Amino acid sequence: MEMEIELLEIRDFIAQNHPFDLLSKELLNNLTQNLEIRYIRRGECFPPKGATAPFMYIIRTGAIELRDSENKLVNKIAEGDIYTSSCQLLKFNESSCHMALEDCLIYQFPCSYLKTLFEQSAEFKHQFEDDLRQRLQRAAKYSNAEVDVGVASMTVEVGELIKKIPVTLEVSASIQQAAQIMSEFNVSSIMLTENEKLSGILTDRDLRRRCVAKALDVSLPVSQIMSSNIISMRSDDLVLHALMMMTKTNINHLPIIDDGKIIGMLTATDLTRHNSSNPVFITSQIRKSHSVDELIKYTEKLPELQLLLANSNISARHVGETISCITDVLTIRLIELAQEEIGTEPVPFVWVAGGSQARHEQSSHSDQDNALILSDDVTQEQMPYFHELAKRVCDGLDACGFMYCPGDAMATNKKWCQPYEVWAEYFTGWINKPEPMALMLSSIFFDLRAVHGDFSLHKKLHKKILGMTANNSLFIAHMVSNALKHRPPVGFFRTFVLIHDGKHDNTFDIKHSGIVPITDVARVLALAEGINKVNTTERLIALSNTKSLSSDMVDNLKDALEFIANLRIRHQAKQIRENKPADNFMPPDSLSSLERKHLKDSFAIIKDIQDTLERRYKMP
Amino acid sequence: MWNYFLNREQLRKRALKNATSEIMRDFLAAQVPPDTARWDDVEIVALDFETTGLKPQIDQILSYGKVHIKDGVIKLSSARHELIRPDKPIPEASAIIHHITDDQAINGRPIAQVLPELLEYLSGKVMLVHYNKIEQGFLNAACEKHYGSPFMIPTIDTLVLARRILTHRNHTLPTNRLRLFNLQADFKLPRYKAHNALNDAISTAELFLALEALITPKDSTLLKDLIL
Numbered sequence: 049m050e051m052e053i054e055l056l057e058i059r060d061f062i063a064q065n066h067p068f069d070l071l072s073k074e075l076l077n078n079l080t081q082n083l084e085i086r087y088i089r090r091g092e093c094f095p096p097k098g099a100t101a102p103f104m105y106i107i108r109t110g111a112i113e114l115r116d117s118e119n120k121l122v123n124k125i126a127e128g129d130i131y132t133s134s135c136q137l138l139k140f141n142e143s144s145c146h147m148a149l150e151d152c153l154i155y156q157f158p159c160s161y162l163k164t165l166f167e168q169s170a171e172f173k174h175q176f177e178d179d180l181r182q183r184l185q186r187a188a189k190y191s192n193a194e195v196d197v198g199v200a201s202m203t204v205e206v207g208e209l210i211k212k213i214p215v216t217l218e219v220s221a222s223i224q225q226a227a228q229i230m231s232e233f234n235v236s237s238i239m240l241t242e243n244e245k246l247s248g249i250l251t252d253r254d255l256r257r258r259c260v261a262k263a264l265d266v267s268l269p270v271s272q273i274m275s276s277n278i279i280s281m282r283s284d285d286l287v288l289h290a291l292m293m294m295t296k297t298n299i300n301h302l303p304i305i306d307d308g309k310i311i312g313m314l315t316a317t318d319l320t321r322h323n324s325s326n327p328v329f330i331t332s333q334i335r336k337s338h339s340v341d342e343l344i345k346y347t348e349k350l351p352e353l354q355l356l357l358a359n360s361n362i363s364a365r366h367v368g369e370t371i372s373c374i375t376d377v378l379t380i381r382l383i384e385l386a387q388e389e390i391g392t393e394p395v396p397f398v399w400v401a402g403g404s405q406a407r408h409e410q411s412s413h414s415d416q417d418n419a420l421i422l423s424d425d426v427t428q429e430q431m432p433y434f435h436e437l438a439k440r441v442c443d444g445l446d447a448c449g450f451m452y453c454p455g456d457a458m459a460t461n462k463k464w465c466q467p468y469e470v471w472a473e474y475f476t477g478w479i480n481k482p483e484p485m486a487l488m489l490s491s492i493f494f495d496l497r498a499v500h501g502d503f504s505l506h507k508k509l510h511k512k513i514l515g516m517t518a519n520n521s522l523f524i525a526h527m528v529s530n531a532l533k534h535r536p537p538v539g540f541f542r543t544f545v546l547i548h549d550g551k552h553d554n555t556f557d558i559k560h561s562g563i564v565p566i567t568d569v570a571r572v573l574a575l576a577e578g579i580n581k582v583n584t585t586e587r588l589i590a591l592s593n594t595k596s597l598s599s600d601m602v603d604n605l606k607d608a609l610e611f612i613a614n615l616r617i618r619h620q621a622k623q624i625r626e627n628k629p630a631d632n633f634m635p636p637d638s639l640s641s642l643e644r645k646h647l648k649d650s651f652a653i654i655k656d657i658q659d660t661l662e663r664r665y666k667m668p
Numbered sequence: 669m670w671n672y673f674l675n676r677e678q679l680r681k682r683a684l685k686n687a688t689s690e691i692m693r694d695f696l697a698a699q700v701p702p703d704t705a706r707w708d709d710v711e712i713v714a715l716d717f718e719t720t721g722l723k724p725q726i727d728q729i730l731s732y733g734k735v736h737i738k739d740g741v742i743k744l745s746s747a748r749h750e751l752i753r754p755d756k757p758i759p760e761a762s763a764i765i766h767h768i769t770d771d772q773a774i775n776g777r778p779i780a781q782v783l784p785e786l787l788e789y790l791s792g793k794v795m796l797v798h799y800n801k802i803e804q805g806f807l808n809a810a811c812e813k814h815y816g817s818p819f820m821i822p823t824i825d826t827l828v829l830a831r832r833i834l835t836h837r838n839h840t841l842p843t844n845r846l847r848l849f850n851l852q853a854d855f856k857l858p859r860y861k862a863h864n865a866l867n868d869a870i871s872t873a874e875l876f877l878a879l880e881a882l883i884t885p886k887d888s889t890l891l892k893d894l895i896l
Contacts, residue, residue: 085742087877
């Protein structure tokens, strides 16, 4: 039977919610025609008592609180959320009477009907039957293939490069008026319009060649000297094509027009600037730079690079690696520049990076964390040399956008500019007497990587640390309890993040509630197993099939990290595109229903490993 | 005039006795759910008409939409919508509201063909409408015209129900507040495109469930607490 067209609205509501978006139109129509609508008053039980057969429910309006059999809040569901427990798809030890928090209008259909849908859509079935892991793997389908970033930077759409609003003028204006507007907006070209449609463009070159050189009267209409034979592109054309077009036609200005609407002007300068935010280019320019000012000029491109990389569908892991590598090159260049002025080191040293740079997980707005490990031969008199070196490098990093560490975990801090023996003592103390301070520093100093100098100094220290931490259950227990401070949320509820005890947060801190918990777990277990890797993914891979982590858990955590980190990269790319500073705070309503679902799956994986660690390393 | 002193059941019996058409006799003879039945034990048909105007004697039905409530749940599988071909052009003033044009209406069946089906849907059930005067009035006029009998059915009117339930809580209630559209908003119910007979029938059914949920004590609302 044909579906009544009036039911379209209900069908479209259903289709908005994942995984119903996977169903074909025919299946959705059929589902809609078989829906039943039920009303549950605030305070009443859900699922409704006396339901004849088990049902699957979709909340249309209202909200319901889900509790487990011990009456602990597990989740809240609201508009668009799906409740499948009655169909026993999820094993969850739940209360028999969840409470409606608000009056609810609910769509329902019998579980038996769900089976019919399964038979007709394998994709839909997967979404219900796959375990968390398979779902996340599907989600993290980012091309992890090697992407040539030089090429990737060319596969960005033209629209991404248009930042300025278009400067336009009516075609009836005078040459002088056009020149005045161009000066006022500091642009090299202007678009001339008739009835808001582009009819010509005027460039600096046109003014020079067709007006000034010929001593033309500037009160004449601008149409006399404009170019009306216009080549334009759409905002979704590729930068690569724009570049080819400019080269082929020898023009420097390309109006960008979407269906007659003027979007902006792409100039050859935009393209050069764009091209220069290619990591290979940036790296080679950093190597060639001779002053901090020059370095600033090239590192300014880092946010743009991050945007480019994110747009090129490169995985978050590779983005982190690229940015960290550039920071390494920058650090090395700053050390070299300093040494050109203050001379070579009196005794061997190694510059080590800590935190995200060490883990190869940096983003363009990360703080700097670093330290100096000096040879034990260093004398008191030689210390000022290293203090000066540290000052110059840290100042340089700050000037290039890697801000001073708020916790002062930098080589400029005399405490963190010490000979090997002192560092060895530090770590011995932290490991044998894990005090709060040591634990606080753990995320920085238990992730150290040599960047420049005598790498053997770091290698020796790292080996010593792992020798002390491996199988040291008291220390690991302290690290675990510290790591458990960052708990993932339970899920999302409308525009809120739902935290453990049933409280709400307005924003989702993707770093501290998503990434940090995984990083922490990988660190603790790497230390416990004596694994010398620093990158989180590498740590996880190395932990596979140790007694700390099963290969299944490793795969789950890798997928969860990949998904969350990619989401974060895209969030930050969006902010950079909007000329806002990149941060880690995502408003929950900016997340799609699918992203929420995958995040929830990721949270469940994190919670699982945290619970396991909590049990395994119960504090004495 | 004497009708005022007869109860609904007596009126129905009298109409049945006088009925000449077979369709009408079947309809009036059908067992009507007793007043003392629990509301969720009876089948309720939410019905809405779009018409050329407000006067049943002059104006005509242009479309109907209906959906059933059974076991306390709206069954979308029972949703129907149909255009009805009027025998006069559609006045512009009404077309502005329901967006049904003559060109569309020509595709509909005439009321004489649709009416028996409508009566069959409603037979032995309870009718649910928002503002009884329209649906009851037009059905009655149609039945009188085509079969020479009055149309009778136990009816729930959400407008009346809303006034009774909400007035009780909020003192006075301006009529405007009782329009389907405004009540939907008050109960935070979904908004469908208004002035489409099926959308309005579904909205009326949803509003009814929301209103019923307000009636105390819970779980024991009887038909007599709801019908006109």
